[in-house]
Amino acid sequence: xxxxxxxxxxxxxxxxxxxxxxxxxxxxxxxxxxxxxxxxxxxxxxxxxxxxxxxxxxxxxxxxxxxxxxxxxxxxxxxxxxxxxxxxxxxxxxxxxxxxxxxxxxxxxxxxxxxxxxxxxxxxxxxxxxxxxxxxxxxxxxxxxxxxxxxxxx
Ligand SMILES: [Zn+2]
Numbered sequence: 042x043x044x045x046x047x048x049x050x051x052x053x054x055x056x057x058x059x060x061x062x063x064x065x066x067x068x069x070x071x072x073x074x075x076x077x078x079x080x081x082x083x084x085x086x087x088x089x090x091x092x093x094x095x096x097x098x099x100x101x102x103x104x105x106x107x108x109x110x111x112x113x114x115x116x117x118x119x120x121x122x123x124x125x126x127x128x129x130x131x132x133x134x135x136x137x138x139x140x141x142x143x144x145x146x147x148x149x150x151x152x153x154x155x156x157x158x159x160x161x162x163x164x165x166x167x168x169x170x171x172x173x174x175x176x177x178x179x180x181x182x183x184x185x186x187x188x189x190x191x192x193x194x195x
Contacts, residue, residue: 056134066095069109075183080113082151093151113148115174115194120145121159121167132186142167146191158190166193 063071066083073079083095087104093112098105121144130137142159144167160176161167173191181187 066097070094071183071185071187074187075181078114078177078187079111080148080155081109082112082148082153084108084110090152091150092153093148093155110150112150113175115172116146116148116151116155116191118144118159118167118169118171118173118191118193119147119154120169123161123164123167142190144191146173157185157188160190160192163193166195171195 070081073081080093081095082091082093083106084091085099085102085104085106086108087102088099090099090101091110091112092099092106095109096106121142123140123142124137125140127136127139129135140161142161142164143156144159145154145156146159147154157175159167159173171193172195174194175191176189178187178189
């Protein structure tokens with residue numbers, strides 16, 4: 042069998058900065074998060090389901106939604122995983138130190154789940170149904186990074 046050569050192609054040190062619009066409802070969500078540290082959901086006028094993040098149309102009954110409601114800031118873990126295999130964080134371009142927790146959180150008053158990091162300082166407490174609260178960043182940028190992670194309370 043012929044000896045095989047591995048070819049490695051590198052992207053070099055190129056950066057690809059990008060920007061994207063979060064929409065009218067997303068802008069309201071992040072503005073409230075930035076200025077008041079409040080989570081905003083939106084309530085369907087027909088079936089009363091509360092969505093976080095806010096969206097314009099109910100996924101259940103297709104009604105247009107305009108009623109913003111405060112939810113959280115506490116909630117419970119709907120499901121989670123603990124990542125032990127390192128990969129590149131798309132938000133930073135750096136390898137995120139492992140292990141870390143990531144989960145879907147049902148904020149109090151919401152019917153949908155909100156994705157974010159979960160502290161695993163005490164991994165034995167990280168369970169489905171565990172009560173959590175957000176830990177905010179010192180900086181108020183109006184992005185999802187204003188929340189550092191959620192931690193188990195009790
Ligand atoms: Zn609905």
